[in-house]
Amino acid sequence: GQQVMQIPQYQHVQEGEDFTTYCNSSTTLSNIQWYKQRPGGHPVFLIQLVKSGEVKKQKRLTFQFGEAKKNSSLHITATQTTDVGTYFCAEPSGGYQKVTFGTGTKLQVIP
């Protein structure tokens, strides 16, 4: 089956430090989505990337889609305690009917 690897699994950072999570797929993707799940909450859609090499920004968050459309990254600049949570990438699979989530990166921000 489709493998959606995310690294790292956990990341502890000091408040103000940067953070990056990477998502790697075994197949070429049509698009990739990113979600954030706060502790005790449900996943919330952040963004979708479609084009090869695409870069999108949301305030301190920068999302990139690889040139080969097989990997993606999420970078947070100057983390804040509100960034705490688990970040998931999500990929289409099974003929576009199924959305497979990555293993997730759990971010802890130390104030």
Add this chain to the structure above:
Amino acid sequence: DSGVTQTPKHLITATGQRVTLRCSPRSGDLSVYWYQQSLDQGLQFLIQYYNGEERAKGNILERFSAQQFPDLHSELNLSSLELGDSALYFCASSVAPFSDSPLHFGNGTRLTVT
């Protein structure tokens, strides 16, 4: 508020029992997805429906079944429950069955099997 409603919020039951989890999608969304999330684990795709039809299946156990009704709400039935079925079950909805539609998640049903 995502607009996706899941009931009940919590469910505690014994091994061997059967439970039904309910999901009402966002207004206008035709597609419903079910995911299982065990403690500190990722989101495992179970099944997807679009406008009443099953469209995709993940690693869903034979003891589990689901359906989507004409009013678009969906139910996930879990039977012959085992301790390992304890998890958070999320329902998500989207406008279309294609994966370029963002998923909107409900708050989940936390199932505890004792």
